[in-house]
Amino acid sequence: KHCLQLKMAKNTNIRISLPAVCFVWQIAMIILFGVFIRYDEESDTHWIEHRRKKNISTNLENDFYYRYPSFQDVHVMIFVGFGFLMTFLKRYSFGGVGFNFLIAAFGIQWALLMQGWFHHLDEHDWKIKIGVENLINADFCVASCLIAYGACLGKVSPVQLMVLTLFGVTLFAVEEYIILELLHAKDAGGSMVIHTFGAYYGLTISWVLYRPLLSQSKHLQGSVYHSDVFAMIGTLFLWMYWPSFNSAIADHGDGQHRAVINTYLALASSVLTTFAISSISQNNGKLDMVHIQNATLAGGVAMGTASEFMITPYGSLIVGFCSGIVSTFGYLFLTPFMEKTLKIQDTCGIHNLHAMPGVIGGIVGAITAASASESVYGQEGLINTFDFKDAVANRTVNIQGGYQAAALFVAIAFGLVGGALVGGILKLPIWGDPADVNCFDDDVYWEVPEEDENFLSRHPNMNHATSIPDV
Amino acid sequence: KHCLQLKMAKNTNIRISLPAVCFVWQIAMIILFGVFIRYDEESDTHWIEHRRKKNISTNLENDFYYRYPSFQDVHVMIFVGFGFLMTFLKRYSFGGVGFNFLIAAFGIQWALLMQGWFHHLDEHDWKIKIGVENLINADFCVASCLIAYGACLGKVSPVQLMVLTLFGVTLFAVEEYIILELLHAKDAGGSMVIHTFGAYYGLTISWVLYRPLLSQSKHLQGSVYHSDVFAMIGTLFLWMYWPSFNSAIADHGDGQHRAVINTYLALASSVLTTFAISSISQNNGKLDMVHIQNATLAGGVAMGTASEFMITPYGSLIVGFCSGIVSTFGYLFLTPFMEKTLKIQDTCGIHNLHAMPGVIGGIVGAITAASASESVYGQEGLINTFDFKDAVANRTVNIQGGYQAAALFVAIAFGLVGGALVGGILKLPIWGDPADVNCFDDDVYWEVPEEDENFLSRHPNMNHATSIPDV
């Protein structure tokens, strides 16, 4: 055990900084919630009066019943999906699932405030009124920070992650406001707003924090057999619930319904192309768990923007087909290239799973929007799907396509610029990040249980070393 | 590592065949979807006009809100439930959960087409219009192929599994059409259509592919401690969500409600009898994880046909009681008997979990249907439950019972004949299946991570072998 501490050049003691950050930020949340956050009319006890006033015939029209099942699915994706996907490293499973838990729990609180100020601030009383849709949006917002965490996995301290999340949520809320409100772009599943932004944010941070000697911890950068199985829990819950992710805040009725079908098909399609490329790339056609764990999800990412559109079922299959191929090729060729040439160390390969499929999703969304027509959507359907009313009542689908493309650039720009700024802050030598030789090692931030020798000697069949004296 | 390859008599290189199959079949799916599959009126942007025309007062009447929560539960059963249940082998967890993922993702696409052609082909434009109910049915269809995979687990190549699934889905769609449309039998949870068919399909394939020297890989045919815990994830998600499985396509209102109650009770009951028989069968009353992982689910299988019927709560308990006993006895006596005498090697014991409880379910369904009465169901209730209208408006419950029994034979026949045919195809020496000595070994089709020696030598407390030189 002593040998573990030998090469720890850096001070990774976070006994003051982590509790301080947690307490200060949580207390700030309480104060800001006290000032700003209230129940909306559907979660307030005045709902019964609201119902009568608005002539709503049944409690079922409460948005809760439209969106709660999708919310819970998204919630599982955030905490179990992202969390377990990051347990694949042989000795960083605690950090993968544990820090994911910490920053998501903080991020959703800060997101309720930031998104509330930008989107839901009541002009009369300056309060933010929250309901189930806000909870979903907060989960969405924090997803972008968890994507960014994927690039930094194993190389940063939990204090750095809290800073990354604080600024990430802030940037997200501004970027989202520009894309959804100012540009009036559509992005129900967040190909641009969540995935593209989150990935470039994380990659730029990882570039700023480049560690030339990271190979010193190379022995910890792989998986072991059962850590790969744990990661499949994350993969599958992300894969299964992605239709809920892309439909959670879509329009009631056909909007949610169609978003589910499109996402379900795109995901199925990318599984097959991922297996195909993974097999073709290896000796004897052996499959690589890294590809299966990640690239199978590319179809969900790439369907984020167009999920509500009439992209047609076979269109969804094509999107999944291409994004599965692109993503797997990314793991094969781009990740090593980026590490060697661009000096970007991307632990989870978020460039392949989120950045490229996110950009594909943005482009697909722009093209699908630009080619929408009344003959396909119906007159009312076209207006409903793109919300062509009020200020944008006269927008044509071509112009909408242009704004969709502009939104993609906004997302990339926010990721790159925001990542550079936040990366600079995280480079300060005060955050308790690990030395290169201690990266990817839970021992730095966690009390890791010792394997118990007494136990092993009582069960000689479990470790053959102890039975050697008998020979 | 070299010693691994020594006895590989067979060529398991799938570097050409697996990618070829994936690409060809996925491209075929895209083309066929392009020709045939469209959104139905509830997932199309014309929904708003459809609502107005049909005088539907609220978006909530969109079938999406009736069925989406159940769909997601079923989806979890297919990918996490079946997938993790098959991780119990000590060295085939990648194959268990990974190939399950591959064939389910392919199967649901092919099922949408096959089931669509048989059940939902629009006579005017020759298109298949899909909505959430089609997605559920596709998941159901693929479940039968995953059951069949359970019998072959560890002994076939992924290319063989793709073939098994292609034909399995095809056979399923025909069998389902005969049972539900021609015979007008009821089978909401698929005791007959899914479980009986899938189990006999897989068992017959396993019989055709009999491996006399399978004992050469006997050292890999068991579990290890943590692989049994992984398998419990599969067991529990199947167990918990089975009420959704049996109610997902049941009638709106009381139909879904009753199917949930009946399934919940049958499952609870079979847990107790499984524990009882497992304990009584072993020295000192020790429990066997194989029984707990599998036979506890028998109640859900056996309640598949009668779930919608007025079988009464205590009737459901009795069904679960009996099927838990039968299933556990199957693992104790039938599986070894079948392997020795009938030459059927059934890796997961699907005969005990799906075949026998499925047949029980079919029989229970026939008896319950035949004994239905207006005094119990009410006049309208009886008509609604059995859909006694149009062509079968004058059918009596006794005749219905007869048709239910006939449906059971159709399911068995399709399983046996289909399995024999497909087994013959899979016996061709072109599919890259493993040699007997390499069965149940992920090393054949997966890049399995090496345990890292550097890591172990840095953590001497984790492997005592390395500390022996110190002695």
Added chain:
Amino acid sequence: KHCLQLKMAKNTNIRISLPAVCFVWQIAMIILFGVFIRYDEESDTHWIEHRRKKNISTNLENDFYYRYPSFQDVHVMIFVGFGFLMTFLKRYSFGGVGFNFLIAAFGIQWALLMQGWFHHLDEHDWKIKIGVENLINADFCVASCLIAYGACLGKVSPVQLMVLTLFGVTLFAVEEYIILELLHAKDAGGSMVIHTFGAYYGLTISWVLYRPLLSQSKHLQGSVYHSDVFAMIGTLFLWMYWPSFNSAIADHGDGQHRAVINTYLALASSVLTTFAISSISQNNGKLDMVHIQNATLAGGVAMGTASEFMITPYGSLIVGFCSGIVSTFGYLFLTPFMEKTLKIQDTCGIHNLHAMPGVIGGIVGAITAASASESVYGQEGLINTFDFKDAVANRTVNIQGGYQAAALFVAIAFGLVGGALVGGILKLPIWGDPADVNCFDDDVYWEVPEEDENFLSRHPNMNHATSIPDV
């Protein structure tokens, strides 16, 4: 293997007793269900007539559609949440998840009867009519017994657990009747009824069953790396679905909606304070998995009573803030103190996760109720939230606060007295409990798979001991 049996002073053979208990109790359930349990009007085929009579416009008004998604989430908490949370011990994962499965499956049946007799007995025909709300309540009831199991984990036989559950469910039903019906207290998420009662019930049993020589099995009382990751599956599913737990039987509409928001916020807040206290308490600020696995859930427990009330979003954050701190301090100081001084051995630390946060929840509920006002709730809102009608139409909020406090004492009293009685029964030397040296060892009640030597010798890279002869 032989050495395992050496010190087994006690007879742990349950080959007669466990099957006997399972069979007798399951047959009793079947008989009692036959006499007493029927479908309610929403799950009966007469629903269509009921709808017409009551002028219910749509099937969606069937309570099934209000509550089924929440029910399934609660179901996952009971079986996967509690089950996997208890897999953290290095060699008791089978017992943790397996016995949890057994007693929950029995408990829900007995709970349907007990709760039915007390709450839902139809006065006309002396039948209990069940629907989805009864299923949720049965899950709730059994949760209290699973909490109690947490204190006894690894130290009792499955037969003792069946007895614990039989009496636990019985006591629960009486206590719940007194609290909800007689005192007319509100407790939607069961801070008092479920958590406080269950925890004190389990702690008192553990106190009666005190084992002075438990340190003989000390080598098995810890976790190993991957068992801690398994336990995080339990933690996260409990954490994510707790909003469903606290809202599952809340009022339709704003009641369920508000309960979700309050619980979501309290949980997020307690994650941050748990991480803070865990870090501050250890050398170098290292985090302790025991705290992260448990204390992060304290906010959900503490929000159980007030979840439906207008506690405000920032009030929820404060509740989570405090309960996370209290719970983590409990693990640091109270658990060792209780073991040494009070002779209470609490394996899972349920005093910290359920007892203290439950009491906090009861107190918060009493205060929040007493300070409710028409200006905040609205006139109708106040009546709806507290059900001030019929017999309690004239109750004031202050009096309600008093009754809430009284309810808390009832819960504690039932836990202490019930636990002492049942503990006395469980102390009888007939139940097959393990000797002190065999506690926390799955080998006593489970067929534990042997690590296979053949397998290891074929894969020399997997165990270095076997390669030593080469050196």
